[in-house]
Amino acid sequence: MADHLLTPRTRIDRHAERGSHDRAVIEAILDEAFVCHVGFVHDGQPYVIPANFGRAGEVLYLHGSAESRLMRTLAAGAPVCLTVTLLDGLVLARSAFNHSVNYRSVVVIGRATAIVEREEKVRALRVIVDHIVPGRWDEVRPPTDRELADTTVVALRLAEASAKIRAGPPVDQPRDRASPVWAGVLPLSLTPGAAVADALTAPDAPVPGYLASYARRKE
Amino acid sequence: MADHLLTPRTRIDRHAERGSHDRAVIEAILDEAFVCHVGFVHDGQPYVIPANFGRAGEVLYLHGSAESRLMRTLAAGAPVCLTVTLLDGLVLARSAFNHSVNYRSVVVIGRATAIVEREEKVRALRVIVDHIVPGRWDEVRPPTDRELADTTVVALRLAEASAKIRAGPPVDQPRDRASPVWAGVLPLSLTPGAAVADALTAPDAPVPGYLASYARRKE
Numbered sequence: 216m217a218d219h220l221l222t223p224r225t226r227i228d229r230h231a232e233r234g235s236h237d238r239a240v241i242e243a244i245l246d247e248a249f250v251c252h253v254g255f256v257h258d259g260q261p262y263v264i265p266a267n268f269g270r271a272g273e274v275l276y277l278h279g280s281a282e283s284r285l286m287r288t289l290a291a292g293a294p295v296c297l298t299v300t301l302l303d304g305l306v307l308a309r310s311a312f313n314h315s316v317n318y319r320s321v322v323v324i325g326r327a328t329a330i331v332e333r334e335e336k337v338r339a340l341r342v343i344v345d346h347i348v349p350g351r352w353d354e355v356r357p358p359t360d361r362e363l364a365d366t367t368v369v370a371l372r373l374a375e376a377s378a379k380i381r382a383g384p385p386v387d388q389p390r391d392r393a394s395p396v397w398a399g400v401l402p403l404s405l406t407p408g409a410a411v412a413d414a415l416t417a418p419d420a421p422v423p424g425y426l427a428s429y430a431r432r433k434e
Numbered sequence: 435m436a437d438h439l440l441t442p443r444t445r446i447d448r449h450a451e452r453g454s455h456d457r458a459v460i461e462a463i464l465d466e467a468f469v470c471h472v473g474f475v476h477d478g479q480p481y482v483i484p485a486n487f488g489r490a491g492e493v494l495y496l497h498g499s500a501e502s503r504l505m506r507t508l509a510a511g512a513p514v515c516l517t518v519t520l521l522d523g524l525v526l527a528r529s530a531f532n533h534s535v536n537y538r539s540v541v542v543i544g545r546a547t548a549i550v551e552r553e554e555k556v557r558a559l560r561v562i563v564d565h566i567v568p569g570r571w572d573e574v575r576p577p578t579d580r581e582l583a584d585t586t587v588v589a590l591r592l593a594e595a596s597a598k599i600r601a602g603p604p605v606d607q608p609r610d611r612a613s614p615v616w617a618g619v620l621p622l623s624l625t626p627g628a629a630v631a632d633a634l635t636a637p638d639a640p641v642p643g644y645l646a647s648y649a650r651r652k653e
Contacts, residue, residue: 224479229502250535252471252517254480260443261473261480263517265539283448298471298482302624307645310575311563312585316469320484344530354615356529366531384632396573397639401648402627405521412618413603415611426526426620 220376224324227377235378238273244321244378245270247431248299249347253277255288255295268297269339269346275323275371276330276339286367290329297323297371305401308385309394315381317400323376327369333360339368350425405431439595443543446596454597457492463540463597464489466650467518468566472496474507474514487516488558488565494542494590495549495558505586509548516542516590524620527604528613534600536619542595546588558587569644624650 218238227234235241245268254263264285269276275297279286289295303317330336341352358366385398410426412418437457446453454460464487473482483504488495494516498505508514522536549555560571577585604617629645631637 229499250519250521250537252473252482252519254471254473254482254515256475256478256480259475260513260543261475261515262543263471263473263482263515263541265517265519265537267535280448294479296473296480296482298484300469300471300484302469304627305567307567307570308574310577310581311559311571312575312577312581314563314566314570314574316486316566318469318484322482324479324481340530344533347533347535348524348526348620351526351533352530355527355533356531356610356613356615358529358531362529362531384630387634391575392634394575395636395639396575397631397642397645398635399629399631401567401629401645403624404627405622406625408523408621408623410618410620411603412616415606416617417614420614420616423616426616429524429620 217374220374222375225322225375225377227379233379233381235380236376241321241373241376241378242270244301244319245275245299247301249431251297251299253285253295253297255285255293257284257288267343267347269343270373271342273373275373276342276368277327277371278340278343278366278368281365281367286369289327289369290367292326292328294324294326295371302403303382304403306385307398307401309387309391309396309398313385313387315385317381317383319378319380321376321378323371323373325371325375327371330368330370333363336363336368339370340366348425436593439593441594444541444594444596446598452598452600454599455595460540460592460595460597461489463520463538464494464518466520468650470516470518472504472514472516474504474512476503476507486562486566488562489592490561492592494592495561495587496546496590497559497562497585497587500584500586505588508546508588509586511545511547513543513545514590521622522601523622525604526617526620528606528610528615528617532604532606534604536600536602538597538599540595540597542590542592544590544594546590549587549589552582555582555587558589559585567644
């Protein structure tokens with residue numbers, strides 16, 4: 216398992232100082248995200264579709280309806296790109312040109328493979344559910360054979376990837392530094408609200424602990 | 435200007451009840467987002483890159499370094515896909531299979547065109563900056579000729595697009611409805627924190643109003 220996921224196709228050309236190919240950096244960003252954007256090509260046209268995913272070691276799992284074009288394309292082993300982006304803040308500089316965004320993103324490229332064996336498929340679905348809400352899988356009804364048949368699950372090896380990170384205050388040019396304009400960062404974070412039980416949940420049922428203290432960032 | 439952005443390529447096949455091709459629905463989602471994921475193809479490999487954007491009427495603008503592969507590909511008029519996704523909540527059902535995410539997404543496809551005329555380029559950059567932080571452009575130093583030369587700006591017509599929206603509580607199957615498992619929604623939203631001035635900003639400088647009350651959703 217390579218610790219460095221650099222290939223000629225994942226080299227960072229722009230703002231190389233923001234780039235990383237370190238597996239630990241890439242995995243930490245992937246683990247904080249739970250939605251990715253998957254790119255594939257159909258008739259020469261690229262499509263980018265949001266999807267959930269999970270990670271177990273060096274494998275990323277995706278799932279979806281067996282009839283969707285996205286999953287059929289992934290299962291066929293076509294070239295794909297999986298990108299996640301975490302937004303950390305708006306960067307307000309003294310010039311329009313130096314405005315930026317604080318973010319952490321990962322781009323993974325490769326070809327996925329379909330998971331057909333039942334136990335492996337269930338294990339991958341557990342990885343996806345527990346990636347989004349750790350601990351949830353063990354409390355809910357597992358999938359039936361019919362549900363499994365209706366679901367395509369694919370694995371994408373985390374072998375060719377890059378991370379890009381921008382953090383910190385704006386970087387203004389010397390000529391702008393005496394400008395009286397307010398400059399700095401507006402932090403942003405994806406924040407959970409109070410959990411809302413559905414109508415079938417008993418009114419006195421406690422909110423599960425994994426929701427009451429839900430946080431994406433692993434401490 | 436068509437009010438309906440349906441084409442054979444933007445038909446919604448899966449969960450068609452969640453789909454829309456209505457221009458007003460699509461524009462509202464685009465206007466709440468400020469980061470998109472742009473897909474393009476290079477040597478048969480799709481790439482998906484996060485980018486800022488802005489909208490003026492039926493045109494989306496993107497900008498970036500003139501030397502980046504993304505901007506060179508966009509400016510060359512290659513087929514592209516621009517996707518935005520707003521995350522509204524986690525949907526926790528009583529079965530693993532019926533778990534979902536509440537979200538609003540838009541997929542736009544087409545070919546971009548480079549903007550070369552100076553005034554039009556400046557206008558497009560203003561659209562992008564003010565899309566992210568309304569009112570910011572008028573306070574900061576505008577771009578120099580050199581900065582404009584280093585920046586590629588492209589326009590993508592909002593002509594072929596679809597929206598997809600999932601909202602509301604989990605939908606469990608009849609067999610699961612008596613399950614004692616807590617089910618419902620954990621709302622999520624991208625939330626601003628307190629603005630952090632940089633070291634060059636005067637300690638007594640007030641935080642601009644557009645940051646103190648920053649909100650993506652237009653009321």
